[in-house]
Amino acid sequence: MTNVDFIATDFPLPTTVTLVDPEINNGEPFEYRSDVHDYRYGFNAQLLEEVDNSLEFDALANLPLILPKNIYILEGLGTAYYKQYDSEEKVEKVRLELKKFRAFVRHVVNTLGEVCVVFQSLSAKLLCAENIDSITMCVDDLDLDGDSFNLGRITLHRFVRREEAPVPIIHGNVNRKYRAHCITLLACPQRLPAGYAKEHGIYQGSWYGQHELDLSKEHLGLPEGFEYYAKGLSDLDKILPPHIYLAGNNPSIYPWGDPTSKHYQRKAAETLVNYLQSIVDEQGEVWYIRHWMPDSLAKADTVEIRTMKISDLDLSGEIFEFELGVLYHFVKEAY
Numbered sequence: 001m002t003n004v005d006f007i008a009t010d011f012p013l014p015t016t017v018t019l020v021d022p023e024i025n026n027g028e029p030f031e032y033r034s035d036v037h038d039y040r041y042g043f044n045a046q047l048l049e050e051v052d053n054s055l056e057f058d059a060l061a062n063l064p065l066i067l068p069k070n071i072y073i074l075e076g077l078g079t080a081y082y083k084q085y086d087s088e089e090k091v092e093k094v095r096l097e098l099k100k101f102r103a104f105v106r107h108v109v110n111t112l113g114e115v116c117v118v119f120q121s122l123s124a125k126l127l128c129a130e131n132i133d134s135i136t137m138c139v140d141d142l143d144l145d146g147d148s149f150n151l152g153r154i155t156l157h158r159f160v161r162r163e164e165a166p167v168p169i170i171h172g173n174v175n176r177k178y179r180a181h182c183i184t185l186l187a188c189p190q191r192l193p194a195g196y197a198k199e200h201g202i203y204q205g206s207w208y209g210q211h212e213l214d215l216s217k218e219h220l221g222l223p224e225g226f227e228y229y230a231k232g233l234s235d236l237d238k239i240l241p242p243h244i245y246l247a248g249n250n251p252s253i254y255p256w257g258d259p260t261s262k263h264y265q266r267k268a269a270e271t272l273v274n275y276l277q278s279i280v281d282e283q284g285e286v287w288y289i290r291h292w293m294p295d296s297l298a299k300a301d302t303v304e305i306r307t308m309k310i311s312d313l314d315l316s317g318e319i320f321e322f323e324l325g326v327l328y329h330f331v332k333e334a335y
Helices: 054-060 088-111 227-233 259-283
Strands: 002-009 016-019 030-033 044-047 070-075 080-082 115-122 133-137 148-150 155-159 169-171 181-188 243-247 285-293 304-308 326-331
Touching: 002 054, 016 088, 030 088, 054 115, 080 088, 088 115, 088 148, 181 227, 181 259, 227 243, 227 285, 259 285, 259 326
Parallel strands: 133 155, 304 326
Antiparallel strands: 002 070, 002 115, 016 030, 044 070, 080 148, 115 155, 133 169, 181 243, 181 285, 285 326
């Protein structure tokens, strides 16, 4: 798993600042930089469009929808320590790094404006605009002097001036036991043949599009380690045909990324759409929905059902997503 960290602002980040903090350098001025590789003197921030690596763009998902316009890859900042497990030397090193970073963010916020920080893991369970928790706070509300600290890999921190956030304001439940997951359901009248998904270019193994839920079994018959995903069915089995398949990814098209990244995004979305079309051709209909666990699950009695042909989907633009929480009913002819 690859971790990718981002810092975002509405303005270019300053590369060199002189800071004063009573907890650092005995209160004497010190220089701090945002463009170094020797992390004793700061961190390294590169504008996203200047980074030649599709992994970073993939990790960004669709967060530009809610982030300031200048997005940087943030490297070289230790963000967590645990006194119980880490050496005293590491704890003090990371704590000092974080205090310097806190002083930097304080300076930037007070002189320029809001600073957003988000830590992302590159996997099938990316944080996206519609499922990320956010906290708006003054950076001085970060308590770095305890026995442990973690800036957090499930939260978007929006750092603002003290008068704009006298106390931390939390949106969503940042104490989730589990991370949020994108869940997609596919349902059809007849059982799909073994290997059908792979034959149509879906290369996520049995876990995408081919793992049928068994409503008669505990955890819907999901493999050990995936029990939590069973909640993704919600109560939609009440209105879906009998053969229901669950997946944990979301092929979409976004305008962010280098040409290679954009190519693979579009290819994945087109492959999924062709896969759905093949089911419609053979069975006459297929149902599809994407929603988010744990707190944005569609319900059978309130979900919007949209009946249409596959060809009505428009993949020609810069952005394509299946609308969140909408149950698509694809048929050969929509009346």
